[in-house]
Amino acid sequence: MKYEKGKLSYRDISKQLGVVQQTIQKWVAIFQAHGEELLRKNYTKYSAEFKMDVLNYMHDNGASQTL
DSSP states (O other): OTTTTTSSOHHHHHHHHTOOHHHHHHHHHHHHHHOTHHHHOOSSSSOHHHHHHHHHHHHHHTOOSOO
16 A cells, blocks of 8 residues: 555645545544455345456556546
């Protein structure tokens, strides 16, 4: 994780991803509290690979996370 490695600040990451800085802070806090296992839980029928593909598409194409 770029933030945890000290390479980028919350501000830098929020600019890169086009996400509000407070959202990044929430995500980091959730990740720190629950670890990678949180990402592995299946709340939907979609695979982790599909979810990552969607996130990568959103990042690469500047798609919004909100409707």
